[in-house]
Amino acid sequence: MGKIKLAVVGVGNCASALIQGIEYYKKHGVIDHVPGLMHFNLGGYFPGDIEIVAAFDIDERKVNKPIREAIFAKPNCTQIFYPDLPDIPVKVSMGPVLDGVADHMKDYPDDKRFIPAKIEPVDVVKVLKEACADVMVSYLPVGSEEATKYYAQAALDAHVAFINCIPVFIASNNEWIKKFEEKNVPIVGDDVKSQIGATIVHRAITKLCMDRGVKITNTYQLNVGGNTDFLNMLNRSRLASKKISKTEAVTSQICHNITADHVHIGPSDYIPWLNDNKICFLRIEGEIFGNIPINLELRLSVEDSPNSAGVVIDAIRCCKLARDRGVGGLLISPSAYFMKHPLTQYPDEEARNMVEEFIEGKRER
Template identity: 50%
Template structure:
């Protein structure tokens, strides 16, 4: 029997709520095939081998609660498992520094705690809380635009010897300086910016690659996304979107043999529509030319549950980080990052990334 993978979480929002409720769904429905992950077992680790041992948040209604209570607090929307049916845990949610983690549009919904502690005091407390919890991997579900606080948590991982899975487009794994810091400490890092299982960008880059491989010339393309949860509300603040647009755009551009000019490609979140809730809508268009310079175009509309779309990918990221820990591999985990993230340190085509990931799991590569 394999040991538990002890995981800490930063940001107890909808994404994590969908992740932990999904694990419980499969526990309560053992006859159901587990879908949305690479393999049911990775190096012997299954989804029920993951244990969430500590959480961190800025919401005054989540801090101090156990994780199983905090995931149902406003403004979270995921209720796949009724609250009374969610197993209780002793794992607590502790205070995180705010820094740049709360945007203008979401402040009234999140209601961040009015702390009397300095960031330095919180850092010392957090390092102790990570150590006492036994967490060996920290997953960041911070809001888009949280660059300073992402760097804070990356440093916490370096200071405590904890592997880091960065699910947002604040660049750590793909940043040469930060990647080197993790490599020097021998600590695994996977990032940056999680791909959805069948999300907007994975569909866009796959179709762009298909057009490229079939010999057509793409001339222009766009991808527009709308949704109704706090993620999309946060992204109404354009200043927080710089790295998000870079991440999504480069993910598509990386699949083309010939880059598009910046004014011929648009990839990014576009608006917040409250009644959509956790539903995300994507509208994509590709225009190009075929044989004899004849034009073609395609349009795609995708509708997904935004939180179900990322949960299985994070499950794989956690297990791959654990494999790296078990094998003493530190620094950016290139195969996992290329396969699971939009902005990895090394871009690959998705078939190449999957093959590389399989080799990593089997021990044939690092």
């Protein structure tokens, strides 16, 4: 099947987990099931078929450094589960800063925040073309509206498939979808669901309540963590689309009316010593038979970045399948299953079946 040439925007914790995972799973032979993956073989592509050909960041500790060094540089703090990376002949290129760095970060210690390099950005489109990239994954910080639009346009100009992992609405915006359709460039988005994360668990329990006849009266989801994502999100002005994305992902599973006053979903606080560990506190209040009350509370603790990498590694391969088949525009099925804010919300089991049909070639998108 050949290689999948991948460009990465944002060499942070998520990129670190993904790149470590690509090498980690290379050691497995061609078998039917490998723990930790939804698909080892996805349409003939395996994790080890993904090849990093370009990377972009703005931090002085990463720019112009080999990618194998940059993914372990501060402020990255995710667990290192595969330290012995091979020589990857790619250095991190300086991208445009735009709105990628929140002002409040300058008030925090250097090893916790971004430190923008004082050099000119590269021509991103030129780098993508010279690298012959097939797919570009965007791991920009939440709230990076301008930067996300810049890289989305760069993907179009370079004819590179685009995966938008953050809650800036590109793949769920009809104007952007039309642009990708006109250029016949695949796009998946927006805002990646983790493998077993707060949103997918909240959706699953909400759907269970609906299927079992429970009326949900109140629900919240509070998340805390210590990585740069949580530090960035202390600036609440950057969270408008994040709140929409996470809230709609859950309320789309509720079949009855529930007002905004009775739903609270979103980040709660930054706790530095947690590093890349994310802790979710989830509560659902409802009524069962005879309007008798029922309350459910759940606590989920997980390493945040590997959790997202377990989904992105499939999204990358779905984009390559689409390219192989000459299919561009919005990939509806992968977006519905892998993302919190797709253009159209589907129940997760239905979305999973759609993805399986897409992989088998039974669905074009």
